[in-house]
Amino acid sequence: MIEIRNIHKSYSNIEVLKDINLKINRGEFISLIGPSGCGKSTLINIVCGLDKPTKGKILINDKEIQGTDTDRIMVFQNAALFPWLTVKDNVSFGLKNLNYSSKEIEDKVTNILKKVHLNKFKNHYPHELSGGMKQRVSLARSLVMDPEILLMDEPFSALDEQTRLLLHNELQQIWMETKKTIIFVTHNIREAVKLSDKVIIMGTRPSRIIDEINIDISHPRASTNSDIYYKEQQVFKKLKKEIEKVAREELGYEYKLEKDNVPSERNNTMGGGI
Amino acid sequence: MSAIILWEVVYKIGVWPEFMFPSPLQVFKTLWSGIKDGTYTIALLHSIRRLLIGYFIATILGASIGVILASNKTLDETFGSLVLSFQSVPSVVWLPLAILWFKLGEPSIIFVVVIGGIWNMIISSSTGIKNVSPEFIRCAKNLGYKNIKMFAKVIVPASIPHIITGMRLAWAFCWRALMAAEILGTGKGLGQILMWGRDMGNMQTVLSVMIMIALTGFITDNLIFKKLEGRVLERWGLLNN
Numbered sequence: 001m002i003e004i005r006n007i008h009k010s011y012s013n014i015e016v017l018k019d020i021n022l023k024i025n026r027g028e029f030i031s032l033i034g035p036s037g038c039g040k041s042t043l044i045n046i047v048c049g050l051d052k053p054t055k056g057k058i059l060i061n062d063k064e065i066q067g068t069d070t071d072r073i074m075v076f077q078n079a080a081l082f083p084w085l086t087v088k089d090n091v092s093f094g095l096k097n098l099n100y101s102s103k104e105i106e107d108k109v110t111n112i113l114k115k116v117h118l119n120k121f122k123n124h125y126p127h128e129l130s131g132g133m134k135q136r137v138s139l140a141r142s143l144v145m146d147p148e149i150l151l152m153d154e155p156f157s158a159l160d161e162q163t164r165l166l167l168h169n170e171l172q173q174i175w176m177e178t179k180k181t182i183i184f185v186t187h188n189i190r191e192a193v194k195l196s197d198k199v200i201i202m203g204t205r206p207s208r209i210i211d212e213i214n215i216d217i218s219h220p221r222a223s224t225n226s227d228i229y230y231k232e233q234q235v236f237k238k239l240k241k242e243i244e245k246v247a248r249e250e251l252g253y254e255y256k257l258e259k260d261n262v263p264s265e266r267n268n269t270m271g272g273g274i
Numbered sequence: 275m276s277a278i279i280l281w282e283v284v285y286k287i288g289v290w291p292e293f294m295f296p297s298p299l300q301v302f303k304t305l306w307s308g309i310k311d312g313t314y315t316i317a318l319l320h321s322i323r324r325l326l327i328g329y330f331i332a333t334i335l336g337a338s339i340g341v342i343l344a345s346n347k348t349l350d351e352t353f354g355s356l357v358l359s360f361q362s363v364p365s366v367v368w369l370p371l372a373i374l375w376f377k378l379g380e381p382s383i384i385f386v387v388v389i390g391g392i393w394n395m396i397i398s399s400s401t402g403i404k405n406v407s408p409e410f411i412r413c414a415k416n417l418g419y420k421n422i423k424m425f426a427k428v429i430v431p432a433s434i435p436h437i438i439t440g441m442r443l444a445w446a447f448c449w450r451a452l453m454a455a456e457i458l459g460t461g462k463g464l465g466q467i468l469m470w471g472r473d474m475g476n477m478q479t480v481l482s483v484m485i486m487i488a489l490t491g492f493i494t495d496n497l498i499f500k501k502l503e504g505r506v507l508e509r510w511g512l513l514n515n
Contacts (some may be wrong), residue, residue: 076413078409080407093417127510
């Protein structure tokens with residue numbers, strides 16, 4: 001179980017995260033969603049141990065974390081594959097640092113590459129792969145370490161829609177098989193609702209958790225499911241105010257997300273000239 | 275080819291007398307006889323031997339200094355800017371000092387060659403290391419890599435494109451430095467033959483040695499370094515996107 005307790009984070013006077021409290025159960029798939037700049041990536045980095053909070057602590061199974069550990073593995077937005085290594089060597093990169101025999105490593109890597117359907121490409125280099133394939137390799141590189149917790153920082157945001165749908169299904173499948181705890185950062189509402197058990201909505205300035213919405217729909221979920229659409233609307237309603245706030249800060253204070261139904265131009269006389 | 279035609283035309287017009295401006299045919303004859311009787315080949319081997327020694331020292335030493343600069347901010351801010359100013363000094367300028375320190379002869383020429391290539395190597399390797407994508411480092415850290423292993427398995431391979439470019443430039447700089455040093459210094463290299471041609475007033479020799487110098491530089495750069503660099507850039511995914 002992950003417990004995020006009173007996390008504060010500020011970079012030189014700018015407060016990025018303020019008093020974040022969250023509990024995540026083992027085997028749960030949760031999504032963090034929010035407008036850009038709400039600190040969701042910062043939060044996941046803190047859980048990973050790559051960033052240190054200014055205040056507060058992260059407890060995993062009642063033990064406070066100290067830096068990174070191979071029980072929490074991050075999948076990065078741009079896959080972050082090492083270009084000088086083949087697919088196989090990329091996937092075995094983490095294992096080689098641990099005390100496994102080469103036979104064991106070979107078996108594990110073949111196994112996991114089959115799971116992400118890339119066994120045919122194991123001797124290819126990253127520059128020969130498509131964006132979706134790179135992200136599969138990245139997923140395999142994390143899964144092969146058999147972490148308790150998988151952290152995913154907008155992993156599919158750079159992919160095209162078709163590839164993303166395919167990877168959604170595969171991620172669901174993998175999650176159902178392995179029952180890992182997954183924290184998934186995204187700005188895509190549909191993605192969040194479709195994949196997760198619980199959507200955590202974050203607001204901005206100061207960044208905090210606005211709401212948690214449980215998505216109690218059975219897995220595997222098809223994107224055509226109308227319950228998903230209903231939940232999406234629910235999440236969107238909560239998010240709307242925050243999105244508007246960000247847009248206003250960027251575009252000026254008269255900005256409104258929803259336009260008035262009646263046009264308010266001065267010359268428009270509403271048919272008075274008839 | 276067109277350069278040779280132009281050369282022949284200028285020769286035929288007769289702007290300069292023949293002893294100052296020989297025809298391409300005369301030059302190629304001298305070149306051929308020089309290669310056949312072995313004087314040019316021996317001189318070339320002498321030059322290449324010096325070049326290789328100097329280049330080897332320059333790359334190894336340069337890369338190590340680059341690593342140190344990249345990992346220490348104070349050193350980088352002080353010594354790093356000094357490197358930049360040293361780079362703009364043509365290395366042959368060091369020859370008088372080198373002759374004082376190492377005496378006239380082989381070591382002083384090699385010293386000039388080392389100086390010729392080292393600055394570039396320092397700059398390339400330190401920028402290479404400083405520009406390693408932070409995502410690679412975070413990813414490797416997450417997978418349990420630390421300190422020396424992180425350096426050897428992630429930081430060094432990630433900076434190879436910069437290092438290869440540095441090595442290619444260092445080769446070209448070393449080659450130039452060597453020729454300049456040989457013209458002024460002693461020994462049996464190509465530069466000395468060129469100087470000997472000048473002293474004898476034999477422009478055929480001077481021009482044919484110039485052709486040798488240009489060809490050697492061109493061949494090594496195109497056949498070895500360009501190919502190597504191209505392959506590295508492709509593998510590192512820097513060629514297309």
